[in-house]
Each structure stands twice: as C-alpha cells, then as structure tokens.
Amino acid sequence: MKKPIDSHFLLIGLPNTGKTSFLAALWYMVGQPTVKCGLTLERLEGDIHYLNQIRDAWAKYKPVPRNKADSGQVVSMWLRNRETGNVGRLSFPDLSGEAFRSQWTRRELGLSYDSSLRDAAGGILFVHPDNVIKPHRIDTVDAVLEKIGGDAAQQKAKTKDKPWDSETSPTQVQLVDVLQFMAGRIPQVPFRLVIVVSAWDRVIPKNRRPSDWIATELPLLKQFLESNDAQFEVTFFGISAQGARYALPHFWARNFDGSESFARRVCEQVDPISVYIWSKLDPTSQATLDLLRNGSDVTELQKKELAKDFNRLMAAPDIYEETRFANVELRSETERLLEKVLQKEEERLYLSRFLLEDAYPNELSREREHAAEALSLQGKLPANRVLVVGDGVKMQHDVTEPIQWLMR
C-alpha cells in the first residue's frame, strides 16, 4: 500500500445548491460495505447526528432536512481511496451556505471557515440549476422593442431608484468574488476545485457535458477560472444525488381531504384573503367548496378540478398585498421569498403556496404531492439512483468520484 497522503478538502456552495443531498448520499455509500464505491470511511470527527438524519431520509427517498444555521462546528470525514490508499479529509464548515454567501453580501468570513480554508488543498463547489440568478438586463429583449417616448416625466415614472440588494446579484458574480477571496487565502496553488452541477437529472439536453453547462449558464465564472488557471485546477461534474425531485408546490386532490374548516372560511369570506380567493375561483370550484363545507361527498375528480383551479390562482402574480395579509403571521421562508425577486416559476408557486398555508395555518393541509419520478425510484437500490457525469468517471453511480479526483 502506498504511503497515505493526508489532504484536506472543503465542501462549499451558496444556499440550496445540493450540498446536503450529496453529503447524505456520500455518508450512505461510504458507510455501506455492500455498496461499490471508490472510497471507504477511515474515521469521522464531529457530531454525526445530523449526518445520520440526512442519510436516513435519503435512503427512504424523503427530502433531506436542511441545515438551517451554521453551527460553527466543523465535521470531517477521513476517506481512503481503495485503490491508491491515499487518505483525504473532507470537511463541511457550512452546509447551510449562509456563511459562504456572507462573503459576498456582508463582506465577512467566519473564523472557523477561514481556518478550514487556510489548510485546504482543494474543494467541491456546488451549483444548482434551479437557483442560478442570471444577469438579465431590462433592455436586452422586451424593453428594446418598447422604445421610450419623449415625455421625460413619464420616463421617470417608469424607473424607481430602489437600493441595490446584493443578494440579487448574478450567481456567477457572487461565486467569482468568493473565489477571488479564496485565492488570497489558500495555502498553495493550484487549488484543486471541483465544480458540481447538482440535480443533473433535470438538466436538458441530457447529453450535455457539465463543463459546457457552466460555459453556457455561468460564462463569467468559466472565463474567470480559465483566466486564473495558475491558481485553480478545475474539473466539472454533474451529479444527481437524489435521482429526482421529491415534492411539488402545487395543490393536489389529497390536500382537500377533510378540509371542511378551510372550505368554511373561504365560502363565508370572513377575511380579506378568503374574499380574494372566492372572487378568483370559478363557479364549479365554488360549488365544490360549498359541498366540502357542508361535509357532503365530493368525488376525486371534483377535488382534482378544485386543485387545478387553486394552482391557476397560485400562478397569479397578485396574491400578496400588504393590506390583505396584514393580520397573517408569515413564516420566515415566506418572508424570505417575498423579499427576493423571484425568477423561477416554481419559486413563485412556492411563495403562493406558503402564503396560503400561512393564511390558513390550521385549516389547510401542508402535504406536498410527490413527484411521479420520485415514486418511480422506489424500486431501485438507494445507491443506484445516484448519477455522476464528468470526464474520467469510472462508475456512474459512485458519488465519491469528485473526491477521488481531488485525492488523485
């Protein structure tokens, strides 16, 4: 056996970029003697409670619980390459991604994070296709066609000098700035960097290479990495750790099982939100709600149609009005989405769904419809749902491939 090389690697990324799902799959795979993968666990340092929690959820095809805050405690795995005997230490100083982002938004870096960074030989940086903020200009498409009129006052009315919100900056800009900071703190160059595009099963077209995806979706980042090739040695992977999307924001028929109290509030229009909903529903849906209110039998088809009408209502941009929701206590997730400029349709649907759930906290079911593709995974062995794509990948179900590249 070769002399083990002890190198330290980081697992990093902005919030909601797939780090937790990756880690759940990794913890499952390196801990299972029957699962074929390139690395094996030597030892672990830190609290494994959370790791076990996400691994169990992952193995049961459930959404992995998010790590909401940075505990400041670094958990590390010592992993040994089965072929070479090389040992690498993988640590994850901030799974929530908030500390990582605060480098951009608050221009500060946690000391524990900094300490991890300053003895790291490489890292895995996660990017999620659903969470990419692009630098779309107003005048690239529609506004160019909408030629400005001559009335200066009218023109002024179209613009608002809103203060800049750094969280809305393009993802590629945030990542480049953080990498610039990293370049000033890493102990040696080149710093080995794996860029992982998460949820690769949802990237279209299927035959795309991860490096091509980065070049198209995050071109500034690609230029930066190529320009600074003396500082960063980079490779790209596409990884689907979950195998599919597990839950949807839409309503489905089961949300209206036992929903008398919800139907009553809406039908009786006792608050501004119920007045709004009632006015937006079509007469058939109003009739279905009336039946639900009275405890009458409602068919599955009627519930499905009602769900469809609610989904149409959720897609409307005007659900939220400050006065309408004045007496509603909004949960933090809802507030966060309200503050954000939402670019994805799914995010807008989640915002509407959260608003409705907050308005009817005890009356409206929060059960999410499981995506059909997630149900289809149930017959597979947990590890077989993992998909890894990238140059030099030996086993396409082996989630340890990026770490092997770092340890090579």
Place this chain on the structure above:
Amino acid sequence: MSTPPSGPAQAPKEPVTPVIIDVPASLDVGTKAPEYVVLPEGKKLNESAALDLAKSRPVQWIVLAGPSDAGKTTLLTSLYELLQWREVEGYAFAGSMTLPAFEESCYLSRRVSGNSKAHTPRTRYEGPNPLYLHLRIRSTKGLRPFRDILCTDVSGEMFEHARDSVAECKELIFLKRANHFLLFLDSAKGVQQEKWAMVEDGRALLRSCVDSGMIGANCVVNIVWSRFDYFVAQEAEKGHRPFRDEAEKQLRETFSSAIPSLMFSEVAARPLESPALGIGHGVPAILKQWAETPLEMKALDLFPKSYSGTRESELFADRHFASTTANEETHR
C-alpha cells in the same frame, strides 16, 4: 488593521500568491465581533487604493471625461455586462476588485430591480479626487497576457471647472497619469440645435487639458460620440453625417500637433433609439484598444499629496517581479 483579541490561534502561514484580491494573511476584524474576518468591500477605489494596486502590477489608467449624462458610467457598465455573457474581442474576464461597485451601477438596468426602463444611477460629484472601477482581463490567444484596467468613474461636474480654467485643470493630477483619455461628445445633443455648443465645450476641455500639460503626447486621446444611436436613428431623416465630419475635421486641426494619438469612436452602450445596433455598440473596440496599447510607465510618479506609498523606483521593481506580469513583458 488589527488582530482579534481572542479566538483560535493562527499558525503562521507561508506567503500565498494572491490572484486578484489580496486578503491580508493577518486577521482583520476591524470593529466587528472577532469571530469574523472582514473582507474588502469591493467599492470603487479611491486614489490611494488605486495606486496600491498599481504597485503590484502594471495598469492601464483610463480617464473618461465629459459632461453629466453623456454616458461615461454606462460605457463601463455595458462593458461589464458584455463580459457577463461572453469574452469580448478575444479577452476574457479575469477578475475585479470592484465587483460590488459594478453590480450596484448595473442594478437599475437589470430585470431583478423591477424597473421597466434601464437606468444608470448618475455619478455624484464628490470632490476633485476620482474614484476608479477595476477590471482585469486576459487574452485568450498567444501568451495570454493579463491586463489590469483602472477607469475613472467621476461626475461630469468635475470637468466643468477644468474646462474653464487651466489652473483648475492642473489640480486634476490624475489626468497626468492617464494612458487613455476619452472625451465624450453626446450624440443626443448632436441632433439638436445646441450641437456646436456641445462640440465647443468638448474642445475647450481638451484644450485646457493640453495647455495645462495634463495630457501630453504619450496619451491616447479618443473622442467618443456617445449615445450614437441618436445619430443612427435620425440619419436618414436629417443627415447628421456632414456635421460629424466637420466637427471631427475641426478637432483634428486644433489638436493633431499636440496629440499624435488622436482618434474618434462611436459608442451606443444602451442603444434604445436604434436597437439594431446591439447592446454595447462600439464598446468591444474600445476594450481592445485599452488591452493592446503598450503601457506607458511615465505616470507612476504622480501621487497625490495624501499618498504615503513607496517611491517610484521601488514600485517599478515590485511590478517587474510580480509573478503575474511575466507575460506582460513579452506583450509589450
């Protein structure tokens, strides 16, 4: 810069090779709680910070001059926006010390702002010292040299006094450092009655800069017809070409002996009047010129009185031994 009073002990590190942003190896916690390292804010650089940057690597100093609302900041933001999507004229983005400042300037032109009309916030007048935006690019061809560019982002008001007084112009020491001086002539005014007054204002400013010795023979002077989409939109109807030709002829006659590198460009950074020109019309050619003009080292002894940096000879040595400049020599 201070060291935190408490916190985990930090073992001394080998010096790192900084790429773009040099975060000091010692922990700077400033006035914040000691559990954080404070990172550079990324705002526009003042003269002192710009000169610090010039100590570590060769830079192209660019001065954008002209009246308010002539499109100076918009030219810079449109260049930055072009790089967001692709390489420009064979040059790739390689970094910036002022990314947040660029982002703040671009924000009101982005869809995320919720605005329906693109807008660049007007640069405020904040005294006679300029602020700079920084951009680092790298050629994608040959030896792939880097080029660091520092562009002034100053209010048009700063030049009003300089236009009217040679003595006031001499106060603008940063002008003497310029490798490129871009004088903006606003085409939106060029299609109106006041067009000759606009040209005369530009001529007066340039004359003041030349007469005061603030820009000389080694500086590339580029007279930019900004917001060029106004000319294009009205060309068929009103035929502005003869006016432009005459204006350029007169300016050449006035300055060709004092300024060997005098040229004219057309720019429509945000061409709402003639969308067919495309976003950033004329901007790539200007970037190419900045990237490919040999660097002049002459301006580096021009420090403001407040600057307490090292002497020019030391700076020169620093620059020569900086690792990132190896390719630069070949390029020059």
